Amino acid sequence: MKGYALRPFLKYVSRKFIFLLVTYFIAITIVFILPRAIPGNPLSTLLRQIFQQGQANPELIRSVHKTLMEEFGLGKPWYEQYIDFITRAFKGDLGTSISSYPKKTLDLIAPVMPWTLILLIPSIITAWIIGNTLGAIAGFKRGSFTDKFTLNFSLIVSQIPYYWLGMLLIFTLSVKLHIFPGQGGYSQGTIPAFTLKFILDMLYHYILPFLSIVISALGGWAIGTRVLVIYELDADYVNFGELLGLKEKTVFSYIFRNSILPQVTGLALSLGGALGGALITEIIFNYPGTGYLLFRALSTLDYPLIQGIFIILIGSVYLANFLVDFVYALIDPRIRLGQSEGS
Amino acid sequence: MGNLVLQVENARAYYIVENNYVRAIDDVSISIREGEVVGIVGESGSGKTTLSNVMLVNIKKPLSLIDGKVKLYLNGSIIELNKLPREELQRNIWGKETSIIPQSAMNALMPTKRIKDSILDVMKTHFDEIHENEIIDKAQTRFEEIGVSKDAIFRYPFELSGGMRQRAVIAVATLLNPRFLIADEPTSALDVSTQKMVLKTIQNLREKGIVKSIAFITHDIATVRQIAETLVVMYAGKIVEISSIEEIIREPLHPYTKGLLFSVVTPEPEVKERGIYHIPGTPPNLMYPPPGCRFHPRCEYKLDICEREEPQLKVVNNRKVACFLY
Amino acid sequence: MPILEVNNLTKIYESGMIIRRYIEAVKNVSFSIEEGEIVSLVGESGSGKTTTANIILRFLKPTSGEVIVDGRDIWKDINTFEDLKEYRKKVHAVFQDPFSSYNSFYPVDRVLYQALELLGKNPKASESKDLIEESLVSVGLEPKHILGKYPHQLSGGEKQRLMIARCWLIRPKLIIADEPVSMIDASTRGGIIKLFEKLREEEKTSILFITHDMGLAYYISDKILIMYLGEIVEQGTPEEIISNPKHEYTKNLIESIPTLYKKWS
Known part of the structure; x- marks a missing residue:
């Protein structure tokens, strides 16, 4: 009448795991898109902080800005940023803060x-x-x-x-x-x-x-x-x-x-x-x-x-x-x- | 005849729904004697389940006992149950002197507790001091007597099969040897082969003297006939006939009893000979019961008087029937 | 030619998320029903009788085996919507719970309209009105007391009669009646049973009567099939089954049925 097998248990766990991965992927994609939908420039605060004390030499600001853009990858096209973000998200690397640079x-x-x-x-x-x-x-x-x-x-x-x-x-x-x-x-x-x-x-x-x-x-x-x-x-x-x-x-x-x-x-x-x-x-x-x-x-x-x-x-x-x-x-x-x- | 065990006198129990009365039990008297199994038969809406609540005096809103008495005869004294407060009934009567095997016994035990813990909870309400081991020993003995393995009390209800669970409920209901037991459709949810076992179990309760008398409530005459001696037939909140079950089967008096009996279908040649009967129409709405005899709109023997006057139960050849034909 | 032929029907259910169970609900079941014959399939809960009914009604696909209705295999020869409609005209179901067949938001007339639509008739036409009244009368219902009412205003017996009125409209060759009276009060059951008998007498309708009640099966059938744990363990005429059961299970079952005219020893 009845047959038992262990295989279904593994199937259940793996199915649940795949489901988690897929929803995780969707969730972090949304997490990637939403903040970028807020108007504004993430570097402006940081630049303001850096140049609060000293004089604001336009040349210096421009070069710092350029370095920072590279550092955070903000100059790259969005899909490169996205791929970069996804790979790091799956590795568990949450990156460096912008506003409290260079803190992790x-x-x-x-x-x-x-x-x-x-x-x-x-x-x-x-x-x-x-x-x-x-x-x-x-x-x-x-x-x-x-x-x-x-x-x-x-x-x-x-x-x-x-x-x-x-x-x-x-x-x-x-x-x-x-x-x-x-x-x-x-x-x-x-x-x-x-x-x-x-x-x-x-x-x-x-x-x-x-x-x-x-x-x-x-x-x-x-x-x-x-x-x-x-x-x-x-x-x-x-x-x-x-x-x-x-x-x-x-x-x-x-x-x-x-x-x-x-x-x-x-x-x-x-x-x-x-x-x-x-x-x-x-x-x-x-x-x-x-x-x-x-x-x-x-x-x-x-x-x-x-x-x-x-x-x-x-x-x-x-x-x-x-x-x-x-x-x-x-x-x-x-x-x-x-x-x-x-x- | 044995001594009286429980007596209901002229009970009226109505459900109060938005200032209207649903006359579920209307002027009903019933006596249960020692050693007796009384069958109470009726279809849905006949008031048989309300009657079981009246017999136990389990009167909860919206049900209200408008009129009448419920007497329990106990060691020579008479207790008027309808006068006792609910707390008193809970502590000294229910589960101790009167008990019930409920309609849906399948889910009657607390689902998330082991059966022994439910039993201990019941004992704690009846006794100030309890000895756990003693109670478990006693319960196990009773479980075995009733045909359930004694280990079942350490299980959760859902771990038992349907028939076993039903018998475990019977064991729990009768642990304190109540004088009076109501069995409310105890077999109707079970398969035929389990039904017979459960019926035998209930029969044994009386034979072994675990309970003194039983009221067996059902819609199925063929089932109750295996176990009861007396049959009470209810229709629309009233008793229409009381008689020995053998005589009712031989010769039903009330037209409703006749209709009900002849619509029973069992695999017997007698049934094929007489054919299947059915009563035309539907039972009345008890908020507005018809005047006179409540059965008259469906009755083929209706007389003029039936529409005007209410028939009372009267004795006809040692039997009682409420019908103007007699 | 039999109206229904069931050959080696098997249905295996898989269940359980963690531990997979295989349950053979129906095991190699074969039987047939001739025109105008009433055959009862008797079994207790879990015997597989309802699964069998659902396969014949084409609600469930069998794991193996075939169901042949009026010469056509219902799983191989029904391919188009028209085929299916044709099949639904031939085979009609009456279920246990008369309430579930109704939508409580519509008057009960709707179940008859649906039947007329299946026949390709306009339910609003005057000819249809006559058909509806005729069908109601033949199941013992008073048209003016029924039409326009909502499901909750009718009793269980009346609702079940109305379902049978549908059979009078469609005039199927085969009715699958799955516990049609088990939710109906004993005193009104007989009336419903007689309606099935009448359909058989007047329309030569074949009926597969699925029940747990041996008494009913004994009374109504030409042939009884006893089903136990997915298998048909015994079959025969009602008299053969009742007076001379052969299989242990049937013997036990018959011994357990409470009888009215004889008390158990």
Whole structure:
């Protein structure tokens, strides 16, 4: 009746790998095209920096410009630039920054990455936990005041533009009430170090951007989970469990457990996207993360830096995507052990 | 006749939908005695599943018990279940004194927990202190008694085949030896060859004294006839006939019972002789049930009085039927 | 000449992304149906009976074997759209779930219009109106109670009758009825069964009746085929099968069927 073979497993993995390569190729092509579609000259900032102090001898400017054009390959036709970029992208070479010449792109991204991860991973997870719990309680008490309140609250916070929420927080809690600082990742003048004083200072600066991300993300999770829970309320195992006398608390835990399974996928994907930073949040709070770096790269048209940030972002989203399958199998025994039905 | 186990008295249970009543159960009384298997037969929309919720007093919005009593006879005392708060029912009645094998038993167990963990959860609601090993031992014994391997309790429900899963549900439902068990269409989702095994399993529950009495709800007279002694026939939220099943098969009294019985098709020569019958028309919308006898629009023996007056159940030759023909 | 001839039909499914499984859903199945004959294909879930039906209906391509309808191989001799239309006029299906055959956005009349269009008739013509009413009456439906209604306004039995009305319009030579009454209440089933019998009496329609219900098969068929794990393990007249089953599986199956007039020992 049935035949088994290992070959299909390899086929599955290789198919998935080819799929990843093709989409990676498409993604980096877009990453190549888009910044070049922004009007402006990437060298103007750099030239301005170089000649800020000394006199601007037109001859000197021209020769520096020429060297730089060659250095970055900007003088070549676009297809040569493209081929050059693709070959390096597949080799993992992210190039040299234009605006912070001669620093390597990777050396610029590496130091800001921890800041972004420290900000985003806890806030994404916190929003996920609070949002799912609120949504589950609302769904479980469908039609009650709690449900209506939670639903409306979630709808509002998920629709508030998050940058506006960020500015609102700065305005009230920082500017007016002076409770929290509204700018930066740490106090100006301090040097990042692994001391208690610095960590406390950092946490103090951390609260507002953290809150703005948590509040704006939890509404979406709550709305999604509420629907999943309502769907689960009529499940056969719920009815049977109730008629065997299960406590409401236990029934809730059953429903919660089964209905957040799909949300785990969403969480993994959000975490995968975390490396890209929360662009606008970081700008508003002047927070030294990847998003802020990207903002700077965009405003100076630093092609290699823009490309570098996006390539790392794409890579991490891919990784998350790939891992989701395994995470899911880990938490859902039906997938882990394979359904016995339907053969 | 044995002692009473459960009694429903003049129950009216309506679904309240946008200020309208759907009269799913309308003035229904039923008595279940010790040692008895009562078959409750009806088609979709007859109110048989609502009746099972009334018997357990699982009354949840939009269902509402408008009127009537549900009594449980327990060690000489009578408990009016309809007066107990839900928490009390959960802790002391459901799963302990009354239980159910649900309609879709295939998905009745928590899918992402091992069966033993579901069992432990149930025990935790009924007892303040539990001894895990003791419970697992007891559960394993019951699983084997019912014909499921005792290792099955360490598995997830989906790892068991259909018939095994159904029997595991039966084992879980009867762990605490409930006095009264409802079997709500327990075999209709199964293949014929598994059906018979499951029916035998349910029969054994009573023979081994695991449960005192069973209400077997179904749409299939041929199935229930293998297991029940008494048959209750429901139509449009009312009981139209109650009698011993042998007598109903020999001579159905109510025209609806007749129609239902004669539309049963089994591979027997008797069926080919009598042909297949069918009842014309469709069951009424219970939001606006017809006046008088609810069956009169489909009845070929209709009298004038049937359109005006509601027939009550009356005794005819030791049987009960609600029809003006008798 | 038989209206349907199935020769050595086999269908193998491949499934599983990581571990590939090969499932032989239908194994070397052969049978035939004569004009005006009702043949039942009886099996439990997973026996391959629906796969067989889908192959005969040309919804699924077999792995090997042939299906010959009215002398033509449905996989070799149907090449053009016209051929296919001709085939659809000859072979018509009635399915288990009467709801799924309807589009809930259109009045139910549409399923009859589609049948008329298949016949090359204009559904709006007055001649068509007569045909429609005639077909409704022959399945015991009152035209004025049915026409213009939407699917949710009709009961399951009425919807299934309407599907059979379609057969009265098209007058196919062969009807493939896949569990046509298993979702219909017992008390209205008999009416639907009689409609199939009437089609056979009056139009000499052949019917392949696919069911899990041995009682129905026993009642309605001239010949019963017992299918188990993709194979036809036994065939014969209803009496032969019921009173003298030969295959172990059939014996077990018949023993398991609840009987009405005799209680199990």
